Amino acid sequence: MTVDAPAQPELRAVVPPHRDTIARRGSVLLSKHPRLRLTLLLSAPLFWLGLVYIAALAALLITALWTVDTFTGTISQTWTLDNIITVLTGSLYQTVTVRTVGVAVLVTVIDIAVALPIAFYMAKVASPRWQRILVIAVLMPLWASYLVKAYAWRSVLSQDGIYEWLVAPFGGHTPGYGLPATIITLSYLWLPYVILPIYAGLERVPDSLLEASGDLGGKTGATLRLVVLPMIWPAIIAGSIFSFSLSLGDYITVNIVGGANQMLGNLVYTNVGAANNLPLAAAIALIPIVIIFGYLAVVRRTGALENL
Amino acid sequence: MRLSRPARAILAGITALILLVIYLPLMVVLVNSFSTSTSLTWPPPGLTLEWWGKAFRSEGALDAVVTSVQIALIATIVSLVLGTLISLALQRFEFFGRDAVSLLVILPIALPGIITGIALNNAFRTILGLQLSIATVIVAHATFCIVTVFNNVIARLRRLGTNFEDASADLGAGLWTTFRLVTFPQLRSALLAGGLLAFALSFDEIIVTTFTAGAGVKTLPLWILDNLFRPNQAPVVNVIAVVLVLVSIVPIYIAQRLAGAEKVPR
Structure with a gap:
């Protein structure tokens, strides 16, 4: 074939x-x-x-619209605005709200101010090898328990702690326990949560843009202000959501280092637990809820919510 | 913009200083774990290995670690699944209410923990009539862990685009095959990063846990809170914190290696 x-x-x-x-x-x-x-x-x-x-x-x-039966201690489902009115008009609640928001704002400002330079160094100056080491160095403290870190600050700031030991020769003294200690400790606790989004935001800024700005005569300050800042603004806001909201609800740190000071979280906590008044606790909880929703509504347009 | 040599040096100095402040309390924790003083005075009056021995024989602590790992593992797995689903939906589709859904994912982490805590406590006990248990903790943790997975995965999906998936479909692969062989491998490191963060978040959570844990459930943070103010237990707590930080190096290092291997040049 x-x-x-x-x-x-x-x-x-x-x-x-x-x-x-x-x-x-x-x-x-x-x-x-x-x-x-x-x-x-x-x-x-x-x-x-x-x-x-x-x-x-x-x-x-x-x-929050119900009330607690004073005899039986059970929740009776009668509709009332009493709790809301108590919270809105009680001077205790106003003082504590102002204090809590003040602490949360200060903590957020401190964290951003600290996070910006270190995040910039990590993202734009450090060699890739060092970059990796620094990210690990920033992430690692997250794994030490929140409680242990708060307690460590209690030990650092105590009268016979390391802070007093370090600054006493120079005539300084530890701030002791109180609002300053609370602000320091909360800033410390939330710092990694603020550094990480800002670092990620800076990583997304191409080096070529910085070079272009420099070539066009932009000084370092102008480049940072006009090129870098607008690009990382959403990341900064994203970081601020963490520190602001985490501070707003905290009641454990203030118990550990805050002396006798109370924050909103403490009021909610005592009303749920010792006072057994969930309706009032819910009404107090409305304050941070309203504040956070307001904050989210304001920052939504920056695109920050996509950078968390 | 070219940073001058002094500017770089100043930045490096600031970075070093910040890291020093970050590690100062951790160093105090480390030293105190060897200190003979139970009230944590500085400088330590003497050194001892007593607490390290006690920590590794403390059944309460070891049980608590096991409980925390179980909770964190299951919560992470749930949040990985839910977070991936929701990021696929939000990234690949346009629909009415999309913004509301993305707000919904963020809310459990944006609202203070105590609110999430009492809301869930109230819902579990009075509305659903459930007993608080380990399961209620897992449900609560998974709820606020979704966002870490969501953020990592949606950022990755945004960068990937749909070209490879379209090509896979054109070559005849079904949806599942495309996901298994094309999408998933590209998401793997994002899932790892998100999952790691979710695990850490759950492992260290105390406030929501306080309100959702049943009577017999002792997670590590709950155990630490119980023991922190007991004079003879505080140094043992320090030992555990040191061990946790040291152990955490391994997963963080692996995640960094994976992220570094896939990094696009800047």
Whole structure:
């Protein structure tokens, strides 16, 4: 037989015909219906967040409108605005709110001021090797327990602690326990949460932009102010959300280093626990909720929420 | 912008100073774990290994570590799944209420822990009529851990675009195959980074835990809070903190290596 075999079509790469499996059919169905795909993606997380979180928050807010029966100590579901009015007009609540917001703002300002130079050094000056080491150095303290770190500051700032020991020869003294100690400790605790987003934001600023600004005659200060700052602004806001909100609700640090001072968190805590007055606690909790929502609404337009 | 040599030196100096302040309290913790003084006076009057021995024999502490690891692991897994789903939905689709959903993810971390804590406590006990247990802690932790996974994954998805997925679909791969062989491998390091942060967040959480843990559930932070103010236990707590920081180097280092290997030149 000398007949040449025809070109062998079976050697050509052919996409095998699709097997008609259920998985394939499901895949086809989903490809054709993006809305169905979206529904499937969203249903589990929304079920979780909606059921667990939003329902719980809503229930808490409703509780603020109820009252506690003074005899039985149980919650009686009679609608009243008394708790809200108490919280809005009571001088205790006003003083503590101002104190808490003041502490939270100061902590946030301190953290940003400290985070900017170190984040800039990490992202733009350090060699890649050092960059990695510095990120690890900043991340590591996050793993030492929050309580241990707060307690460490209690020990650092105590009358026979290392701070007194260090500054006493120069005539200084430890601030002792009180609001300054609270501010120092909270700034310390939340610092990594502020450094990390700002560092990530700075990493996204291309070096070429800085060079271009320099080539166009921009001095260092002008470049930082006009090029870098606008680009990392969302990252700064993102960091501030952490430090502000974490400080706003804290009650443990102030117990450990704050002396006799109370913050909003303490008022909520005592009303839930010792005073057994959940409705009043819920009404007090409304204060930080309103503040945080206000803050989020203001910063939303900066795109900060995508940088957390 | 070219930073002058002195400017770089000043920045390096500031960085060193900040790191010094960051590590000063940790160093105090380290030294105090060897101190013979139970009231943590400085400088330590003498050195001892007593606390290290006690820490490794303390059943309360070891049990608490196990409980915390269990809670953090499950909460991390749940938040990995939910966080990935929600970031795929928000990144790849336009829909009504998208902003509201992204706010919803952030809310559990943006609102102070005590609010999340009492809200969930109230919901579990009075609305759902559940007993507080280890499961309620896991649910609560997973809720605020979703955001760390979400942020890492959505940032990665934004950078990736859909070209590879489209190519995979054009070549005949189904949705699942595309996810398994194309999308997931590209998300892996983002998932690791987000998961690591979620784990750390859950492992160290105290406020929400206080309000959602059942009577018999002792996580490590709860155990530390119980023992911090006991004179003979405070140094043991210091030992545990030191061990945790040392152990944490390993996962952080691995995550850094992975992130570094994929880094785009700046």
